[in-house]
Amino acid sequence: MKLTLKIWRQKNADAKGQIVEYPIDGIEGDMSFLEMLDILNEDLITKGEEPVAFDHDCREGICGMCSLHINGEPHGPDKGITTCQLHMRMFKDGDTIFIEPFRANAFPVIKDLVVDRSSFDRIQHAGGFISVNTSGNTIDANAIPINKHDADEAFEAATCIGCGACVASCKNSSAMLFVSAKVSQFALLPQGKIEATERVLNMVKQMDEEGFGNCTNTGACEVECPKGISLENIARMNREYLSASLKG
Amino acid sequence: MSGILNSSVGRKFAMALSAFFLMIFLVQHFAINILSVFSADTFNEASHFMGTFWVVQYIFQPILILGVIFHFVMGMVLEIRNRNARKIAYVKYNGNANSTWMSRNMIYTGAVILLFLGLHFYDFWFPEIEVKFIDGDMSGLLANGEYRYFEHLQHKFVDVWRVALYCLAFVFLALHLLHGFSSAFQSVGANNKYTRGLRGFGKAYAIIIPLGFIFIALYHHFN
Ligand code: SF4
Numbered sequence: 001m002k003l004t005l006k007i008w009r010q011k012n013a014d015a016k017g018q019i020v021e022y023p024i025d026g027i028e029g030d031m032s033f034l035e036m037l038d039i040l041n042e043d044l045i046t047k048g049e050e051p052v053a054f055d056h057d058c059r060e061g062i063c064g065m066c067s068l069h070i071n072g073e074p075h076g077p078d079k080g081i082t083t084c085q086l087h088m089r090m091f092k093d094g095d096t097i098f099i100e101p102f103r104a105n106a107f108p109v110i111k112d113l114v115v116d117r118s119s120f121d122r123i124q125h126a127g128g129f130i131s132v133n134t135s136g137n138t139i140d141a142n143a144i145p146i147n148k149h150d151a152d153e154a155f156e157a158a159t160c161i162g163c164g165a166c167v168a169s170c171k172n173s174s175a176m177l178f179v180s181a182k183v184s185q186f187a188l189l190p191q192g193k194i195e196a197t198e199r200v201l202n203m204v205k206q207m208d209e210e211g212f213g214n215c216t217n218t219g220a221c222e223v224e225c226p227k228g229i230s231l232e233n234i235a236r237m238n239r240e241y242l243s244a245s246l247k248g
Numbered sequence: 249m250s251g252i253l254n255s256s257v258g259r260k261f262a263m264a265l266s267a268f269f270l271m272i273f274l275v276q277h278f279a280i281n282i283l284s285v286f287s288a289d290t291f292n293e294a295s296h297f298m299g300t301f302w303v304v305q306y307i308f309q310p311i312l313i314l315g316v317i318f319h320f321v322m323g324m325v326l327e328i329r330n331r332n333a334r335k336i337a338y339v340k341y342n343g344n345a346n347s348t349w350m351s352r353n354m355i356y357t358g359a360v361i362l363l364f365l366g367l368h369f370y371d372f373w374f375p376e377i378e379v380k381f382i383d384g385d386m387s388g389l390l391a392n393g394e395y396r397y398f399e400h401l402q403h404k405f406v407d408v409w410r411v412a413l414y415c416l417a418f419v420f421l422a423l424h425l426l427h428g429f430s431s432a433f434q435s436v437g438a439n440n441k442y443t444r445g446l447r448g449f450g451k452a453y454a455i456i457i458p459l460g461f462i463f464i465a466l467y468h469h470f471n
């Protein structure tokens with residue numbers, strides 16, 4: 001496959017970036033998108049040029065590190081996958097592919113396609129935890145009976161890998177899907193109930209302080225989320241938040 | 249509870265509450281208007297009641313106007329904040345891949361509805377206020393002793409351009425409601441086993457009510 005890549009290049013956080021065009025040849029449908037970028041980078045290095053910086057780690061869809069806005073969509077045209085799971089067979093010979101970093105003020109560009117998603121970490125630190133007594137008489141989690149339905153929903157919410165595609169896809173740059181998944185995974189379980197009120201208030205406060213936008217329920221996040229996190233989590237967070245505000 | 253409007257979730261909730269109020273009002277407005285198709289007398293009586301009953305005039309009407317203003321101002325605030333949340337835009341953005349046109353353009357469909365409200369107030373509300381509160385005539389009667397409401401309504405729908413503008417505005421209302429109805433439920437946290445049914449009902453509501461208003465406008469134009 002012969003392709004034309006239009007890639008966002010930006011030297012550092014303060015530099016002004018721009019789209020740079022790179023022709024590439026010899027791409028197989030079985031390659032992953034990141035392998036395709038590896039080939040481009042090998043090429044650039046051979047020519048003595050600066051390789052394109054992009055995030056990746058596990059390359060098997062579990063760490064949430066890979067990002068990229070590909071042809072107008074986070075993680076590219078396929079659904080329910082991360083960029084490292086995107087195959088080049090999704091593209092045709094002769095295609096032009098736009099590759100941009102995830103965009104949001106709360107995800108500033110560090111270099112080229114790499115963005116700083118530590119705002120997500122700060123939201124987690126604000127309340128995405130439970131306090132467990134480790135003094136020797138800790139109750140085994142498996143010894144606490146939990147309704148199957150709640151356990152399943154908590155598990156589904158916990159599959160969020162913190163990739164940020166929800167923010168990147170949202171026209172409002174809202175982080176509601178991520179935050180609601182993190183709120184839900186605890187809100188549904190008995191261990192999470194104790195700190196439920198402060199958790200939701202603090203996490204939403206931190207989310208707002210980080211400069212994410214306001215959700216208007218377009219549903220783009222749910223469609224683009226590689227883990228299929230449902231909008232039901234946002235509704236749950238809204239309920240949790242409202243009842244916590246009334247209490248607090 | 250303090251500062252709930254300062255949070256993104258709180259703003260969303262407030263937006264939804266004003267939307268519910270406006271959607272209920274729309275049904276009530278439609279119910280009275282459709283009477284004009286069946287019986288001029290009944291329509292006149294209902295209009296006179298709504299126009300003179302103090303609870304409607306001095307309690308519901310101000311709340312309604314405040315509701316519209318709140319919904320509009322909040323909509324603008326959200327739009328500006330959301331635009332500012334992404335200072336550098338994507339070069340390529342494929343919104344259709346993951347969301348509906350209606351959901352992404354609420355500000356524009358809303359702005360058209362607001363413009364329409366200006367025309368609608370000019371046509372009906374200002375003349376009513378003038379007769380009732382400036383001229384002090386609360387009788388609702390014409391010189392010939394008949395109620396003026398039906399007469400006024402028919403007179404307004406003679407002009408083709410006005411009917412066309414009304415119909416166009418109702419199309420935008422439908423587009424606004426197609427997203428707005430289910431969005432309001434999601435915002436107040438209602439997403440459960442009834443959601444699918446509710447979405448279907450919302451779509452029906454978003455199409456039937458504006459279509460009904462279009463029907464009424466055309467009916468009076470052609471009669
Ligand atoms: S909710 Fe989905 S899209 Fe958002 S961070 Fe979690 S896994 Fe990624």
Ligand code: FES
Binds near residue numbers: 056059060084
């Ligand atoms: S690199 Fe880990 S999810 Fe893609």
